[in-house]
Amino acid sequence: MIVVYALLGFALGALLNALADALPLHRTVTRPAYLSRRGPLRARDAAVHLVSASLFAFLWTQYDARPVRLVLVSISTLVLLLVTVTDIEHKRIPDSVILPAIAFAAITSPLSFGDGWPFALVGGCVGFLFFFTAYAFGNRLWGHGALGQGDVKLGAFVGLIGGFPQILVGLIVGLFAGGVVGALLLLVRRASLRTAIPYGPFIVIGGFYAMVWGADVIRWYAGQF
Numbered sequence: 001m002i003v004v005y006a007l008l009g010f011a012l013g014a015l016l017n018a019l020a021d022a023l024p025l026h027r028t029v030t031r032p033a034y035l036s037r038r039g040p041l042r043a044r045d046a047a048v049h050l051v052s053a054s055l056f057a058f059l060w061t062q063y064d065a066r067p068v069r070l071v072l073v074s075i076s077t078l079v080l081l082l083v084t085v086t087d088i089e090h091k092r093i094p095d096s097v098i099l100p101a102i103a104f105a106a107i108t109s110p111l112s113f114g115d116g117w118p119f120a121l122v123g124g125c126v127g128f129l130f131f132f133t134a135y136a137f138g139n140r141l142w143g144h145g146a147l148g149q150g151d152v153k154l155g156a157f158v159g160l161i162g163g164f165p166q167i168l169v170g171l172i173v174g175l176f177a178g179g180v181v182g183a184l185l186l187l188v189r190r191a192s193l194r195t196a197i198p199y200g201p202f203i204v205i206g207g208f209y210a211m212v213w214g215a216d217v218i219r220w221y222a223g224q225f
Contacts, residue, residue, distance in 0.1 A: 002060045009056025009074075013049035016082050020048070023097060024090040044085065052081060062212060072112050073211060076105065076161045080204045083154060087200030093150030098157060105160035113163055120160050123167040127159025128152060130171060131203070151199050158207025166214025174206025 014032055022029040033039030055077050063070035079101045083093045102124070105112075109120035131154070135147040159167045178199060185197070 001064070002057055005060040006053045006057035010049050010053035012056075012078060013045075013052040016048050016052060016078060016085070017045050019082055019097070020044075020085040020089070023094040024086045024092045044089070048081065048085060052078070055081070059212075068111055072108055073161075076101075076211060077208065079157070080208055083150075084201045084204050087150070087198040091148070091198050093148070093154055093200055095150075095153070098150060098153045102153065102157050102160065105157055109160060109163075112161070116163070119164045123162050123164035124156045124160035126164055126167050127162075127171075127207075128156035131155030147199055151203060154200055154203050154207075158203055158210065162207055162210030162214050165218055166210040169214045169217045170206035170210030172206070173209045174202045174204075177205045178202035 014035060017032045018029050021027070021032070032045065034041040034045055056074060059070060059074055059077065063073060079097065082097055086097070087093055106121065106124065110117040113120050131147065131152045135149065135152050138147045158170055162170050178197075181202070182197060
């Protein structure tokens with residue numbers, strides 16, 4: 001069954017590619033050109049198919065005994081992958097993606113977290129407030145573009161799918177990933193202190209980590225005391 005689920009992820013990669021091409025530019029969503037032989041298969045197209053298939057295979061190993069959780073986590077993963085592509089290519093996280101995703105995560109949080117579903121809403125508030133504060137201070141200190149409003153909304157989404165206190169783990173992981181990548185880009189002189197680097201992918205990394213491993217990390221940390 002893991003192969004079947006991976007193939008489902010691979011097939012959904014076509015939908016992600018179509019949405020990533022259309023939504024940031026406010027175009028009508030159409031079938032990707034490479035599927036109708038109207039254009040070549042780009043490196044990004046192939047990468048999305050492969051990453052989506054790999055993530056679905058991984059999620060099956062984690063949640064195959066919890067089918068409802070598997071479906072919800074898989075949908076959230078598709079959203080995270082889509083906004084990663086749009087933020088890297090267009091430096092945009094479209095409202096047409098993230099706002100429905102936030103609503104979906106909030107509505108389904110009781111299914112994701114059971115009796116602890118209020119903590120999902122707390123996590124969403126924490127994610128939103130953290131990135132809203134960073135957005136406000138960043139724009140004041142470094143000017144417009146340090147963080148975007150899309151990053152703030154993405155913060156709310158990852159908070160909802162991670163829950164509280166797992167979102168705290170996600171914030172630490174995302175900040176660490178952003179710091180490491182930023183430092184490497186500075187070292188190889190591919191960026192300067194004034195270079196605008198899309199931060200959405202790092203929020204995605206932290207959010208995915210919180211969603212999948214956040215509870216394990218919290219339990220491990222609590223066991224140290």
